[in-house]
Amino acid sequence: xxxxxxxxxxAKDYIMDLKLCRVLFExxxxxxxxxxxxxxxxxxxxxxxxxxERFQLMREIALAxxxxxxLFPCDQDNVAMIGNMTPQLHVHIVCRKKGDxxxxxxxxxxxxxxxxxxxxxxxxxxIKQELTxxxxxxxxxxx
Numbered sequence: 091x092x093x094x095x096x097x098x099x100x101a102k103d104y105i106m107d108l109k110l111c112r113v114l115f116e117x118x119x120x121x122x123x124x125x126x127x128x129x130x131x132x133x134x135x136x137x138x139x140x141x142x143e144r145f146q147l148m149r150e151i152a153l154a155x156x157x158x159x160x161l162f163p164c165d166q167d168n169v170a171m172i173g174n175m176t177p178q179l180h181v182h183i184v185c186r187k188k189g190d191x192x193x194x195x196x197x198x199x200x201x202x203x204x205x206x207x208x209x210x211x212x213x214x215x216x217i218k219q220e221l222t223x224x225x226x227x228x229x230x231x232x233x
Contacts (some may be wrong), residue, residue, distance in 0.1 A: 093129045096178040103210070106218050109232045110146045111181075113154065113221065115214050119203040120192075122162035122185040124217065126150055133179045136171070146231060147181070153230045154183050157220040168197070 094100075095112070102114035102125060110130075116123035128139060128147060136144060151169060159167050164185035171181050184197055191201035205213065225232040 093131050095127060096176060098176045099125065099127055099178060099180060103214060105214055106221060108150050108153070108221070108225065110143060111150050113217075115217070117204050117210060119205050120190055120201055121197055122158060123197070124154060124158060124183050126154055126181040126183070128179055134173065134177050135179060138179065149230045150232070151181055151183070153221065153224055153232070157217065157224050158183050158185055161216060161220055172198075
């Protein structure tokens, strides 16, 4: 069996693949939001990753968090792994600003508004370009 995204994640917009993770985009204009999904079959929890894969996941989280903060300056960037409703290991990276529709609460089942398609494509491309540029830094173990 090869790596496949569960339906909830498969519905997200693709950005790019890193060494370990597929990067996906959440179409919610209120919150700049991406997901990292380890491309390893049958991976529901961190316990399904080897120690080296765990270290690589942390490197890729650091990369994604840096890029998101650079592109979308915010008051708080949230990094979370919650799999109660989506039974596949995935990491949320969400940029939050004081005064956003759900501040200071969580974004789970939150306010949402879809991007206009052209704007969404531009944002996805910006994220891809920044990830590609930043991952040249050897500290991320991606090149």
